[in-house]
Amino acid sequence: MVIKLLEGTQGIGVVLAETYQAAKSVIEAFRGLNANILVQEYIKEAGGSDIRCFVIGDRVVAAMKRQAVEGEFRSNLHRGGKAEKVKLTPEERLTAIRAAKIMGLKVAGVDLLRSNHGPVVMEVNSSPGLEGIEKATEVDVPSRVIEFLEKNSTKGTNRDRIQA
């Protein structure tokens, strides 16, 4: 299983426990430090890769696959992982859109793992970064966000207080 410190980022505090004994020791150690942790099934068959889906509204506008360097299971770009554009299956697309919707997010970065039992959601980010996904997919993501806002905003009730 994978044991994660909730405060962690860039793969720091993400631990792979390969045996029951190792998992027990790591969980005990983290609990001893009063750390907040999350435990997930290890998706070995993902082969050190994950998929970032950038969701806007009810669409995935860009998706990239991040692949970890040899001998590493964490695909974080900060750890040397490489990103490339990826084509999603309809099931992956739907999973990402549903995950964002369930979290109440109109803009989200949904991270999926390709497991033997279909796509699984690893994480949903409410303020996803733009740089990596833009580079990998060449999609102008910020413009897509702005277009979405323009299309979906309703006329506000606030008035300009400055009197002409």
Ligand SMILES: Nc1ncnc2c1ncn2[C@@H]1O[C@H](COP(=O)(O)OP(=O)(O)OP(=O)(O)O)[C@@H](O)[C@H]1O
């Ligand atoms: N359950 C899992 N099974 C297989 N690989 C995993 C699993 N959880 C995480 N990984 C790998 O480890 C990497 C880092 O994990 P995760 O994204 O959860 O933490 P983080 O990057 O440190 O946190 P954040 O994304 O919030 O900054 C993932 O990108 C993925 O490649």
Ligand SMILES: [Mg+2]
């Ligand atoms: Mg991550």
